[in-house]
Amino acid sequence: MRENYILKVENICKSFSGVQVLKNVNFNLVKGEILGLVGENGAGKSTLMNIISGILSKDSGSIYLEGKDFNPSDPMMAKDRGIGFIQQELNLFSNLTVAENMFIDNFPKKGKIVKQINFNKIHKDTQKYINTLGMSFASNTTIENLSMGQRQMVEVGKALFRNAKIIIFDEPTTSLSTKEKDKLFKIIKELKMNGTTIIYISHLLEEIYYLCDRIVVLRDGEVKGKNLTKELTKGKVIKMMVGRELHKLFPYVDKSIGDVLFEAKGILNDKVKDINLFMREGEIVGLFGIMGAGRTELAKALFGIDEIESGEIYFQGREINPITPINCIKNGMAYITENRRYEGLFMTKSIKDNLVSVYLDRLVDNKLKIINKKREEKIVEKIINNLNIITYNENIQYAQSLSGGNQQKVVLGKWLILEPKVFILDEPTRGVDVGAKYEIYNIINNMAKNKAIILFISSEMEELMGTCDRILVMRQGELVNEFGKKDYVQEAILRAAIGERV
Amino acid sequence: MCIILKRIKNYIKNFFFMSPILFILIIFFILSLFIVPSFLTAMNIKSIIVQASSLAVVASGVTFVVLNGSIDFSCTSIIALGSVIGASIITSDGGVLVGSIYGIPLAIIIVLLIGILFGIINGLSVIFLKMPSFIATLATMMIGSGLAVWFSKAQTIFNLPDSFNYIGSGSILHVPIIVLISVLAVLILDFILSRTIIGRRIYAVGTNQRASYISGIPVKKTIMIVFIISGICSSITCVLLMARLQSGAAGLGDNMFLDIIASIIIGGTSILGGSGKVSGTIVGAIFLTMMDNSLNMLGVPWFVVSIVKGVIIIIAAIFSVIKR
Numbered sequence: 006m007r008e009n010y011i012l013k014v015e016n017i018c019k020s021f022s023g024v025q026v027l028k029n030v031n032f033n034l035v036k037g038e039i040l041g042l043v044g045e046n047g048a049g050k051s052t053l054m055n056i057i058s059g060i061l062s063k064d065s066g067s068i069y070l071e072g073k074d075f076n077p078s079d080p081m082m083a084k085d086r087g088i089g090f091i092q093q094e095l096n097l098f099s100n101l102t103v104a105e106n107m108f109i110d111n112f113p114k115k116g117k118i119v120k121q122i123n124f125n126k127i128h129k130d131t132q133k134y135i136n137t138l139g140m141s142f143a144s145n146t147t148i149e150n151l152s153m154g155q156r157q158m159v160e161v162g163k164a165l166f167r168n169a170k171i172i173i174f175d176e177p178t179t180s181l182s183t184k185e186k187d188k189l190f191k192i193i194k195e196l197k198m199n200g201t202t203i204i205y206i207s208h209l210l211e212e213i214y215y216l217c218d219r220i221v222v223l224r225d226g227e228v229k230g231k232n233l234t235k236e237l238t239k240g241k242v243i244k245m246m247v248g249r250e251l252h253k254l255f256p257y258v259d260k261s262i263g264d265v266l267f268e269a270k271g272i273l274n275d276k277v278k279d280i281n282l283f284m285r286e287g288e289i290v291g292l293f294g295i296m297g298a299g300r301t302e303l304a305k306a307l308f309g310i311d312e313i314e315s316g317e318i319y320f321q322g323r324e325i326n327p328i329t330p331i332n333c334i335k336n337g338m339a340y341i342t343e344n345r346r347y348e349g350l351f352m353t354k355s356i357k358d359n360l361v362s363v364y365l366d367r368l369v370d371n372k373l374k375i376i377n378k379k380r381e382e383k384i385v386e387k388i389i390n391n392l393n394i395i396t397y398n399e400n401i402q403y404a405q406s407l408s409g410g411n412q413q414k415v416v417l418g419k420w421l422i423l424e425p426k427v428f429i430l431d432e433p434t435r436g437v438d439v440g441a442k443y444e445i446y447n448i449i450n451n452m453a454k455n456k457a458i459i460l461f462i463s464s465e466m467e468e469l470m471g472t473c474d475r476i477l478v479m480r481q482g483e484l485v486n487e488f489g490k491k492d493y494v495q496e497a498i499l500r501a502a503i504g505e506r507v
Numbered sequence: 508m509c510i511i512l513k514r515i516k517n518y519i520k521n522f523f524f525m526s527p528i529l530f531i532l533i534i535f536f537i538l539s540l541f542i543v544p545s546f547l548t549a550m551n552i553k554s555i556i557v558q559a560s561s562l563a564v565v566a567s568g569v570t571f572v573v574l575n576g577s578i579d580f581s582c583t584s585i586i587a588l589g590s591v592i593g594a595s596i597i598t599s600d601g602g603v604l605v606g607s608i609y610g611i612p613l614a615i616i617i618v619l620l621i622g623i624l625f626g627i628i629n630g631l632s633v634i635f636l637k638m639p640s641f642i643a644t645l646a647t648m649m650i651g652s653g654l655a656v657w658f659s660k661a662q663t664i665f666n667l668p669d670s671f672n673y674i675g676s677g678s679i680l681h682v683p684i685i686v687l688i689s690v691l692a693v694l695i696l697d698f699i700l701s702r703t704i705i706g707r708r709i710y711a712v713g714t715n716q717r718a719s720y721i722s723g724i725p726v727k728k729t730i731m732i733v734f735i736i737s738g739i740c741s742s743i744t745c746v747l748l749m750a751r752l753q754s755g756a757a758g759l760g761d762n763m764f765l766d767i768i769a770s771i772i773i774g775g776t777s778i779l780g781g782s783g784k785v786s787g788t789i790v791g792a793i794f795l796t797m798m799d800n801s802l803n804m805l806g807v808p809w810f811v812v813s814i815v816k817g818v819i820i821i822i823a824a825i826f827s828v829i830k831r
């Protein structure tokens with residue numbers, strides 16, 4: 006049997022800044038099979054694949070490729086040894102042609118004195134690969150003129166051209182249409198017939214069951230199961246994916262939930278489909294879904310950051326119109342973005358400047374719009390003490406030099422000054438250590454106790470179950486399910502999120 | 508009294524820390540005292556300050572635009588166009604309003620309106636046509652200077668009324684009126700930037716436009732304000748230059764642009780936007796003018812002066828990297 010393994014992974018460990026992401030991962034890859042790799046967001050799938058394809062280095066453990074030690078120090082080396090990695094975010098130069106992309110790392114040259122790219126050759130070769138893949142575009146098409154599915158095929162072609170023996174697909178179908186998906190599956194099956202080995206990562210069990218011979222389940226960086234597909238029911242796989250105990254990680258607060266105060270009706274744009282939701286006074290509503298389900302997009306639509314085609318938002322019986330950030334803030338809403346770095350903070354500004362950035366209007370008490378510095382100082386000091394933000398000097402220290410947890414507290418603080426009544430939190434605990442997480446849950450609980458409405462978006466089901474009164478589930482831009490606190494069952498929620506009726 | 512002294516001390520200390528270029532300026536000043544003959548005469552110092560002050564006003568205005576992460580090329584063409592139109596109204600060689608008591612105020616208002624108009628056009632192009640400011644203001648610069656030549660038929664317009672020229676030559680308590688106006692202007696600009704909500708918004712939008720938008724800061728309005736301020740400052744400089752040179756010409760302010768940008772960069776404002784101060788730009792303007800003056804008096808040819816300016820900009824850039 007041993008010689009049948011094209012890839013053996015033994016005891017791989019990896020940690021990022023003290024957090025262990027992979028713990029003694031073991032699995033084998035049989036030559037010519039399609040292996041499905043499943044796990045929740047953050048289970049370590051992408052990290053593992055990044056190590057195999059040379060993008061990240063492992064802390065310990067060993068990898069054998071075709072029986073020989075395999076220790077890629079960079080992506081180029083992995084490619085040379087026959088590993089093709091098609092990432093979720095495609096690595097194509099959209100301003101270059103298909104042929105140029107195919108050969109970008111190894112242009113064939115011609116000419117003796119003046120070396121120039123042999124364009125004839127790259128176009129001829131590329132066209133050959135395009136035709137083999139059953140595609141109909143020309144090799145001199147620029148990438149930006151291709152659909153997502155076609156782009157994916159270019160990546161596949163790139164891997165094939167380098168004689169990849171193993172091709173890794175990381176969630177390849179998230180941006181594909183059904184037709185493109187079918188085509189991709191056909192190609193993958195053909196690749197298998199020709200002896201290429203495939204690792205296929207997906208959240209969608211349907212795809213895994215359709216394609217894969219074997220399934221490896223990762224949970225919290227550990228392998229929780231590796232079986233032939235036919236030996237596993239979908240229910241079993243889901244159980245392996247989530248089967249954790251709820252830890253005592255979540256603070257409890259005694260609060261009361263009032264009447265429905267916030268309502269969104271028929272929110273529609275190209276990312277979210279006809280969303281209707283309501284929230285009660287003092288209620289913490291969780292919003293769960295797999296990546297790409299449209300949670301962030303819904304939040305951005307509700308806060309007026311992304312435009313909507315139709316839909317209405319009511320708060321305390323009044324319509325919020327127009328739906329723009331300025332108007333939403335005026336009506337007592339607040340939004341913490343998932344993207345702290347680019348949308349939440351002014352990284353090269355001081356903590357003080359960040360904290361007062363949404364409060365400026367209320368720091369002026371005259372027509373000349375002069376800022377009342379004393380009031381500013383007072384309010385900044387108060388919020389820093391309340392949230393326990395650790396800084397040596399809030400007037401000098403830049404936001405970018407704070408730890409993740411403290412940065413998040415600054416973002417929270419900046420909105421808390423406004424005492425919002427509707428608070429949309431998008432992944433507020435991402436990249437935050439356990440201690441700070443607990444503090445953030447406390448802040449959220451206290452807001453709800455003070456009658457604020459909270460919409461809590463997270464990919465960590467545990468924290469939603471631990472803090473929310475109700476969990477809404479989104480899938481492909483739609484709200485598909487709702488769970489009351491009594492009905493929290495991890496499997497059921499995950500099933501709703503990935504669209505399985507097992 | 509003691510508190511005030513302490514405050515002044517603190518201010519100077521902060522300023523030193525924030526703007527190492529001030530340090531260089533002082534060294535340069537001391538060196539010039541010894542090397543350049545008749546550098547420290549009342550006449551010469553006055554001429555440096557007068558020259559620097561008109562540069563400082565327009566450069567401070569453009570600083571607002573640079574803080575926003577943009578650029579305003581049109582500033583010099585506002586000066587050119589403003590001066591020929593303004594002068595043509597009040598010149599005794601057939602001016603429309605020659606001799607009228609409304610002539611001078613009206614001419615000044617029209618020059619200001621030209622600046623505001625250019626600011627609005629620049630702002631609209633950047634906000635609604637989504638043009639990079641580099642292109643939008645390059646276009647308005649070319650249009651403006653073209654119009655100035657066309658309007659003046661490439662002739663310098665002389666014979667402005669004495670009461671207007673008095674702005675350029677007169678003094679109050681030995682302080683030239685030009686300097687008084689400039690100081691007032693830059694104080695207001697500095698106040699807007701450091702003390703008002705508009706100033707904070709300018710910094711925020713210049714640092715991260717998207718985060719500003721999500722934070723409910725009126726991004727479009729802020730960008731518009733920035734370009735209008737820049738336009739108004741160009742207009743003020745235009746009036747000061749007209750009064751000092753007692754004429755209007757399409758060539759006025761022609762070679763000022765590089766000094767404007769150099770003042771801003773030397774003053775420590777980040778060309779990427781978001782950080783910088785009016786006070787830095789003022790130091791930059793004084794420094795450049797003083798350097799021009801002393802090197803000129805030493806008989807150093809203009810191309811060497813240009814090389815020295817380039818070196819100074821590099822040094823300023825190095826300082827700003829070190830500071831980070």
